[in-house]
Amino acid sequence: MTSKPTVLAIIGAAILVAGSVAFVASRSGGASAEAPANNVAVVDGRQVIDLTAKGGYAPLRSVAQAGLPTVLRVTTRGTFDCSSALRIPSLDVSRTLPPSGVTEIDLGTPQVGTLEGTCGMGMYPFEVEFREPA
Ligand SMILES: [Cu+2]
Structure with a gap:
């Protein structure tokens, strides 16, 4: 029979693993990800870049x-x-x-080139990289 401390250790390890997986997943969804956010659309030859502003700008990089x-x-929504x-x-x-x-x-x-924006105080940045058409 497995001892209680062993079971607890296994449960603890499982929680740690699950936690770090969730952490990595949330990080890769953030602005540090290399994949560009899907926030740019071209309609009738006009390009629209969507950002949200609240406690900073999202996405950080377009x-x-x-x-x-x-x-x-x-x-803005309650910004x-x-x-x-x-x-x-x-x-x-x-x-x-x-x-x-x-x-x-x-x-x-x-x-x-890269366009850089910021909040009024210069503490929240965002940037938009403009690339040659593919
Ligand atoms: Cu600011």
Whole structure:
């Protein structure tokens, strides 16, 4: 018969394994993942990049196509932190987003490169990489 401490040790190990699997799964779904988030759509030649702003920006990193008229569509939902003040310094964009709503920010027709945005205080970043069309 298996002793009680052994059973407890096995259960403990199982919980540890399950926990680390869940941890890895949640990490790979986050912004550190290399696979681009599915938040970019092209409709009638116009590219829309969707972001949400609340306690930071999501996704942190987007991949889009260069050379298309593009808007950044930012959704807020009960956003009262400073991610409601969105800045894109290289485009001279500084927008105050409503606590809840959708704000479209015209990005013009971006060239190949990485666009960096931030909250008003510069503590929450996001970026959009514009790539040559495939
Ligand atoms: Cu901030």
